[in-house]
Every structure is written in C-alpha cells, then in structure tokens.
Amino acid sequence: MKKIIMTAIAAASVCLLSACGGDDSKPSRADMCAKGLNEDCLVGLWNLQSIQSKDGSQIFTDFGTTPSTLEFMDNGQFHFVFTNNGSVSEMASDGCGGTDNYGTWEITGSVLKLKIGRTDCLETGRSYTLTPTITERNLNLNTVVFHENDMTDNLTKSISSEYFVRVGE
Numbered sequence: 001m002k003k004i005i006m007t008a009i010a011a012a013s014v015c016l017l018s019a020c021g022g023d024d025s026k027p028s029r030a031d032m033c034a035k036g037l038n039e040d041c042l043v044g045l046w047n048l049q050s051i052q053s054k055d056g057s058q059i060f061t062d063f064g065t066t067p068s069t070l071e072f073m074d075n076g077q078f079h080f081v082f083t084n085n086g087s088v089s090e091m092a093s094d095g096c097g098g099t100d101n102y103g104t105w106e107i108t109g110s111v112l113k114l115k116i117g118r119t120d121c122l123e124t125g126r127s128y129t130l131t132p133t134i135t136e137r138n139l140n141l142n143t144v145v146f147h148e149n150d151m152t153d154n155l156t157k158s159i160s161s162e163y164f165v166r167v168g169e
Contacts, residue, residue, distance in 0.1 A: 033136040037105050046070045046164035053159045078105050080146050090150045096121035139164040
C-alpha cells in the first residue's frame, strides 16, 4: 500500500512539474517585425542609411561614421539627431549638424504618426502621418521627414524616402 501511495505522489509531482515548465519565452524581434508595424518592432535606435528616390536611384548614401540617428522610445517619444557631416547634409552645414530634435509618436493600425516637438532645425508642431515599411533591420519611412530641407526641389521631395537601419543588432 505504501508503494502505491508513493508511486501516486511521484506521478502527481511529475505531472505538476511538467505543467509548470511551459514555453513562456518572449517572441524574437524577427517574429514581432514579421507582423508589420508595431511598437515592439519600432522601439530602438536607427541610423539613416540613405535618402533615395522611390525608384531606387540614390540621392544621399555616404554618411561616414556620423549618420543621422532616430530613436523611438517605448514612452511614445522620439529623438532625432542630424548628421554632423556637413558635406552630406545642407541641414548640417546650416548649423543643424548634431542638433537634438524631439517629438512624439503613435501607431494606429499600419499608420505611424509623428509630431515634431522641441527642435532647433525642424518645424515645431508639424505632424506627419506615415505608412512606413519595417523589418527587423530596416525602416523605410516612405517619405522624407527629417531631411526635407536637404531636397533640392518639391519634385525630389515628393519622390524620395528616408531609409534607416537598426543599430547594434
């Protein structure tokens, strides 16, 4: 009888332990980004990779070691810093190089809304409604937001996009 009770207790313990050992691991960033635009995929630090026309011809690509950076924080704020490479950006040569620009962001469905807040070189209070394309490593804003003044004319602005690459991963 004692053996039967001990066997039953051991079996119950094994069942309880196996039930507690479920897979509660967090999905990878690749899994989160496969779902498209979402906070888990967007939050982080991004370097400007290029500004190019939507047909693929490149406008700016060589940012050296100082690309513009864009950081999305999980509190709904963003921080943008212009490159300080004056040979690349008109904004940098106009005294904006290295300046901090802040604002807020929110996602509604597949739309990213940006509102420029504290800034020295962008239009304060301006809002953008974007439909970006995002992957684990790349962010295409599908328009020009931060380097708009670097575009030479309205046609170039209307057919260009800022491309970013995730930092450190």
